Amino acid sequence: MTSSLERRKALYGNDLACYERMVEIREFEKITNALFAAGSIRGTTHLAVGQEALALGMASTLQPTDVVAGTYRSHAIALALGLTPHSVLGEIMGKATGCCGGVGGSMHMCDTSVGLLPTSAIIGGGMPIAAGAGLAFQVQKSKNVGVALFGDGATNIGAFHESLNLAAIWKLPVVFVCDNNVYGEYSRIDKTTPIEDLHKRAESYAMPHMAIDGMDIHAVRKGIGEAVERARSGGGPTLVEAKTYRFSGHSRADQALYRPEGELEKWQKRDPLLVTEQDLIARKLVTQEKIDQIKSTMESDLAALAKKVENDPEPQLSAMFSNIWTPAKAGK
Numbered sequence: 001m002t003s004s005l006e007r008r009k010a011l012y013g014n015d016l017a018c019y020e021r022m023v024e025i026r027e028f029e030k031i032t033n034a035l036f037a038a039g040s041i042r043g044t045t046h047l048a049v050g051q052e053a054l055a056l057g058m059a060s061t062l063q064p065t066d067v068v069a070g071t072y073r074s075h076a077i078a079l080a081l082g083l084t085p086h087s088v089l090g091e092i093m094g095k096a097t098g099c100c101g102g103v104g105g106s107m108h109m110c111d112t113s114v115g116l117l118p119t120s121a122i123i124g125g126g127m128p129i130a131a132g133a134g135l136a137f138q139v140q141k142s143k144n145v146g147v148a149l150f151g152d153g154a155t156n157i158g159a160f161h162e163s164l165n166l167a168a169i170w171k172l173p174v175v176f177v178c179d180n181n182v183y184g185e186y187s188r189i190d191k192t193t194p195i196e197d198l199h200k201r202a203e204s205y206a207m208p209h210m211a212i213d214g215m216d217i218h219a220v221r222k223g224i225g226e227a228v229e230r231a232r233s234g235g236g237p238t239l240v241e242a243k244t245y246r247f248s249g250h251s252r253a254d255q256a257l258y259r260p261e262g263e264l265e266k267w268q269k270r271d272p273l274l275v276t277e278q279d280l281i282a283r284k285l286v287t288q289e290k291i292d293q294i295k296s297t298m299e300s301d302l303a304a305l306a307k308k309v310e311n312d313p314e315p316q317l318s319a320m321f322s323n324i325w326t327p328a329k330a331g332k
């Protein structure tokens with residue numbers, strides 16, 4: 001079976017592999033949505049349809065020894081970093097085969113072999129953790145980088161400002177990646193936030209910042225790559241704002257009926273899959289027939305996987321008491 005690390009390494013320098021992983025994410029999210037609607041998933045799910053280029057651009061820029069602190073909307077980044085569809089879907093469906101043994105669910109993914117720190121449902125929760133990881137790397141004199149991935153709404157949270165301030169004053173090797181998908185929980189950004197260009201908030205912390213086109217994997221790689229390089233070489237943190245769009249609703253059955261007419265359609269013209277397909281075809285790295293084949297194979301492979309995972313074992317009751325840290329145990 002392919003490991004998370006092997007799946008991660010397959011991405012480096014391979015644009016077609018990155019595209020295939022983007023298709024995997026898109027089809028994965030479709031199946032997750034269908035399973036949720038059918039009642040096969042407990043709790044909730046937050047899809048990242050439309051945000052695939054950001055996930056792949058980031059994953060193919062970072063090393064597996066770097067760490068990423070993500071949010072409840074992390075299926076895409078988990079798959080991009082290398083987690084297998086089985087371990088991610090297993091987790092979402094609460095099965096023992098999931099990356100956290102099925103006790104975490106959709107919002108709580110983790111796989112340290114590829115640097116995915118436990119994802120958090122607390123808005124802004126990942127930022128101090130990424131800054132803390134950056135501090136650890138700095139103290140250890142390692143060349144690793146901590147990355148926080150968070151939404152536009154999260155830039156209004158105190159932890160955002162505290163983390164940026166601390167990272168800036170201590171020049172921590174951290175990259176703050178804001179996934180500006182235009183919406184918070186159900187509110188459009190202009191209803192909650194007085195500025196449009198969130199990356200400018202870094203100016204208060206004398207921190208380098210930039211906006212990137214989050215629908216284009218090359219732009220993501222270039223921007224995040226530059227920020228990662230700065231952090232790795234001792235130049236301190238950067239705030240990168242990726243302009244994306246949430247193609248789905250916020251979570252569960254939200255159909256996002258509050259969106260202005262035509263907005264989704266406008267962004268769909270820049271669908272990250274479409275943008276990548278056009279690029280790969282222009283560079284003669286793929287044909288339309290091959291694209292169609294990749295999509296249909298992925299769809300049927302994931303449908304077969306979903307059937308398999310439905311029959312995977314549930315966690316044992318004792319799983320509730322495993323992975324619990326106590327000072328007494330730690331001292332032994």
Ligand SMILES: Cc1ncc(C[n+]2csc(CCOP(=O)(O)OP(=O)(O)O)c2C)c(N)n1
Binds near residue numbers: 123
């Ligand atoms: C501290 C905290 N406050 C409020 C919430 C409820 N909540 C869940 S998602 C969300 C909106 C976050 O929007 P954004 O940061 O843009 O992320 P997106 O959902 O778009 O990925 C809110 C307010 C929460 N989970 N944590």
Ligand SMILES: [Mg+2]
Binds near residue numbers: 151152153179181183
């Ligand atoms: Mg958002």
